[in-house]
Amino acid sequence: MHELAHLICYNNHRDRVKPHGQEWKGCFKQTLGPFLRRNVFPEDVAKAISAYLTNPGASTCTDISLSKTLAKYDKTSHPDIKLLDDLPMHARFIYGRDHRIFIKGERIRTRYRCFEEKTRYEYLFSPLVKIKHLK
Secondary structure (H helix, E strand, O other): OHHHHHHHHHHHHOOOOOOOOHHHHHHHHHHHHHHHHOOOOOHHHHHHHHHHOOOOOOOHHHOHHHHHHHHOOOOOOOOOEEEHHHOOOOOEEEEOOOOEEEEEEEEEOOEEEEEEOOOOOEEEEOOOOEEEEEO
16 A cells, blocks of 8 residues: 555655655555455554544554554464554563563653663563563
């Protein structure tokens, strides 16, 4: 849909508008509108998409609510995998191929400040990163 909106926008405006400006946002809304009206998506996904379309960004992953809603339908995730955003503050979690243990800290704008348990080094994580919660 994203790229289709670019094509429609280009056909209408050529290269006289910003790549993700108001014109593109209008075209993007037009491409998704018919799907929302035909109830193609589950109700929670349709609601999240509708909210996202009030001011769509260049990337859907910038919308935490939409990304979390879509993650519920991710069939490839392991049952014990969670999103960092869903963990309580100071929770311990495993991340990465080397299975390092981190502690979730406070949210700083769009990221969480987390600390590696072993080294106490600070890392910034996206709220949407998939982790394994240690209880």
